[in-house]
Amino acid sequence: MSAFDLEAYLTERRALVDAALARLLPSEDTPPPTVHRAMRYSVMAGGKRLRPILVIAGAEAVGAAPAVVMPTACALELIHTYSLIHDDLPAMDDDDYRRGRLTNHKVFGDAMAILAGDALLTLAFKLVAENAALVKDARVICDVVAEIADAAGTGGMVAGQVVDIESEGKAIPPETLEYIHTHKTAALLRVSLSVGVRLGGGDAAALAAIGDAGQSLGLAFQIVDDILDVEGDPASLGKSAGKDAAGAKPTYPALFGVERSRTLATECLERAHRNLDDAGLTDGWLGQLADYVVTRKH
Amino acid sequence: MSAFDLEAYLTERRALVDAALARLLPSEDTPPPTVHRAMRYSVMAGGKRLRPILVIAGAEAVGAAPAVVMPTACALELIHTYSLIHDDLPAMDDDDYRRGRLTNHKVFGDAMAILAGDALLTLAFKLVAENAALVKDARVICDVVAEIADAAGTGGMVAGQVVDIESEGKAIPPETLEYIHTHKTAALLRVSLSVGVRLGGGDAAALAAIGDAGQSLGLAFQIVDDILDVEGDPASLGKSAGKDAAGAKPTYPALFGVERSRTLATECLERAHRNLDDAGLTDGWLGQLADYVVTRKH
Numbered sequence: 001m002s003a004f005d006l007e008a009y010l011t012e013r014r015a016l017v018d019a020a021l022a023r024l025l026p027s028e029d030t031p032p033p034t035v036h037r038a039m040r041y042s043v044m045a046g047g048k049r050l051r052p053i054l055v056i057a058g059a060e061a062v063g064a065a066p067a068v069v070m071p072t073a074c075a076l077e078l079i080h081t082y083s084l085i086h087d088d089l090p091a092m093d094d095d096d097y098r099r100g101r102l103t104n105h106k107v108f109g110d111a112m113a114i115l116a117g118d119a120l121l122t123l124a125f126k127l128v129a130e131n132a133a134l135v136k137d138a139r140v141i142c143d144v145v146a147e148i149a150d151a152a153g154t155g156g157m158v159a160g161q162v163v164d165i166e167s168e169g170k171a172i173p174p175e176t177l178e179y180i181h182t183h184k185t186a187a188l189l190r191v192s193l194s195v196g197v198r199l200g201g202g203d204a205a206a207l208a209a210i211g212d213a214g215q216s217l218g219l220a221f222q223i224v225d226d227i228l229d230v231e232g233d234p235a236s237l238g239k240s241a242g243k244d245a246a247g248a249k250p251t252y253p254a255l256f257g258v259e260r261s262r263t264l265a266t267e268c269l270e271r272a273h274r275n276l277d278d279a280g281l282t283d284g285w286l287g288q289l290a291d292y293v294v295t296r297k298h
Numbered sequence: 299m300s301a302f303d304l305e306a307y308l309t310e311r312r313a314l315v316d317a318a319l320a321r322l323l324p325s326e327d328t329p330p331p332t333v334h335r336a337m338r339y340s341v342m343a344g345g346k347r348l349r350p351i352l353v354i355a356g357a358e359a360v361g362a363a364p365a366v367v368m369p370t371a372c373a374l375e376l377i378h379t380y381s382l383i384h385d386d387l388p389a390m391d392d393d394d395y396r397r398g399r400l401t402n403h404k405v406f407g408d409a410m411a412i413l414a415g416d417a418l419l420t421l422a423f424k425l426v427a428e429n430a431a432l433v434k435d436a437r438v439i440c441d442v443v444a445e446i447a448d449a450a451g452t453g454g455m456v457a458g459q460v461v462d463i464e465s466e467g468k469a470i471p472p473e474t475l476e477y478i479h480t481h482k483t484a485a486l487l488r489v490s491l492s493v494g495v496r497l498g499g500g501d502a503a504a505l506a507a508i509g510d511a512g513q514s515l516g517l518a519f520q521i522v523d524d525i526l527d528v529e530g531d532p533a534s535l536g537k538s539a540g541k542d543a544a545g546a547k548p549t550y551p552a553l554f555g556v557e558r559s560r561t562l563a564t565e566c567l568e569r570a571h572r573n574l575d576d577a578g579l580t581d582g583w584l585g586q587l588a589d590y591v592v593t594r595k596h
Contacts, residue, residue: 024453032460035452086416091389091408110389111463114412118384119456121416125423126447129440137594138436142427149424154324154333158417162330167411 006288014067017052018044020070021077024127027030038108038116039123044080047101049167051076051192051295056287058196058277061281062206069199071131075124076192078153082120085113087161121152122152128217135199144195151191160184167250177218177250185225191282193217193286208234209279213272213290221293223261226251228298230258270292304586305508308351311364315350316342318368319375322425336406336414337421341379343397348519348591349374349490351511354493355587359579360504367497369429370442373422374490377450380418381486383411385459419450433497442493449489456484465548475548476517483523484516491515491584507577511570511588518566519591521559524549528556567592 003184026036030238052073059069061112066073090104095103105113125145132141150156160183167176193214197206230253252261272290276282319341324334350371357367364371386393386401387408393401403411423443432440448454458481465474469575491512528551550559570588574580 024458030455032464034454034464035456035460039452046367048534056481064429082416086412089389089412091387112460114384114387114389115456115460115463117416118419119452122451122456126444126451129443129447132437132440138440139430142430142436145427149420149427153420153424154330154417156336158333158413158420159330162333162413165413166330166332195373206312230333270357 005167006285006292008047009285009288010292012260013053013056014049015050015229016056016066016070017073017077020074024074025123034108034112035092035115035119037062038104038112039120040235042085042098042104042116043120045080045101047077047081047099047184051080051188052288054189054192055196055199057285058193058202058210059200061210061284061286062197062200062202064200068134069196071127071133071134071196072148072199075127075148075190076188076195078096078120078124078127079148082117082124083112083152083157085117085120089113089265092161093154107221123141124148131199135195140198147195147198148191151187152259156187156191157185160187164249170250172250174255177252177255180250181252182215182219185222186215189218189221190214206279206281209275209281212276213279213281216268217290219291220265220272223252223265223268224296225264226293227258227261228296229253269276301520304583304590307583308346308588308590309350311354312347314364314368315347315371315375316353316406318372322369322372323421324490328526332406332558333395333413333417334404336410337418337559340383340402340414341376341418343399345375345379347375347396348363349486352487352490352587353494353497355583356500356508357498358494359508359582360495360498360500360583362498364596366432367429367494369425369432369488370446370493370497373425374486374493376418376422376425377446377455378486380422381414381450381455381459383415383418387411390459421527422446431495435552438496440497445489445493445496449485454481454485454489455483456464458485462547468548470548475550478548479520479550480513480517483520484513487516487519488512504577504579507573507579511573511577511579514570514573515591518563518570521550521563521566522592522594524551525559526594527554529545529547530569 023041025043028037028040032038054112055069055073055076056066059066084098085104087093089105090096096105096106101207104116115139128141128145128148133140160180163176164180164184167180188210194209197210229251252264269290273287276286308543323338326335326338328334352366353367353371353374357364380397383402385391387403394404395401402414426439426443426446430436433439450546458478461474462478462482465478488509491508492505495508527549550562567588571580571585573586
């Protein structure tokens, strides 16, 4: 399949996800309106929808349709968005811009941004629970709730943010940087793929392979993010390039240089491909999606 | 049964809940330690454990043992605690003391308090999912996840906090005050009773009755909280009496006076008793627990 096909695939899946998000989020005039406006402001700000697309691609790789996993796909985007809203707060990374527009708290105030984040995290688990209507065995949903909670909590994303904050302005060893990246970013990307395969009816072998592949891909994603922050085009990034260095954030290019970072990302990608091959999951879109994670320009 | 018996019941159930929370929360030395210390600091600060006890009492009322609902009982306490941590933040109510000790952000900083709250909310849903191992039908767990998410999100607790913040320092009509109380506090109390009955195997009639009773009891609880804030003993409240008036928080005594507020609370209690009677659920502890909500001194 050509790169053109992948673009079309991404555009199509993104449109499905955007439509589902618009439907599943409470409307802006649902009382109390302020918090619903704040939630929609950040969720509907665009973005690659990479996590929902990984959920869908995971399901498709084992023969299930996107509709079967759509509530959970949206849930992963809500969790990603809540983490961005809270990370941007003055008490955390203190960012004014995100995806080319003012951050949530700059528009709605700190209190509303905290509450909008809390509400998105809460709604995410409701959507996963509602996915029960689309699968035969409700135990799968319980497993998915637990798996997502692990990846989003202090075994995953929150742990990464904690260590990231505690490392700011300090010289940290490569192991700590890898800990931050695998927890803060990779955990949620890994679980997106994994719950897609699980909800799609994948067997234990597929689940094990996809977990390993997701872990490697997630790390590759964040290394590439770090590189793009050094080299990227600010217009397509939607934030200022060089921001990480300015804020003394630990990054792969800062520790290893750009060239070595690129090699590390490629090695992660190769590991992911081997995992997917072993499980016979490369034939569909997953293999191309994996390449996209490393070759993307924004 | 005498009031002495109820005290013994509450003490016993509280000990069960405390032990389960201590077991289910990650230990303080689990990496990254800071966030786990922050989580335990607030959860293990004591408190009445009213929400978990309502879950247990709901289950017992339909013949189930406390152990069957313990993970979900703890989940409700984690959600309650996360909401207190976030509410106390400088960006929200800006409180320095809670339950007689420094608030979470005064000890761990704003960033860690936000993350500890996020992590507790996330862990809560994991505990509910793990409750699946203790029930026959996993669909019940999916219903419980959705019900709790409704009560904790912008259909319940978060909605109440949003309107509370937006009402501060303003003259508001009684309907708005009732909206704040039924959403900010009553929703989580109602759902505690309700999921206890659901997990305990209660039928549709029991669920309907308990929902109505929980709603009335939850409102009564918050009216009594408002009264105690005016009249209460600061030592046993663990916060300064009169704080609500000082911060221009809308309260029942401020709008109706103490006597009329007491009457309103008693009316709520009577409604709750009628609901419980209708469903044949008053014989056990529930009836006494309902009385306790209104007669408690702190």
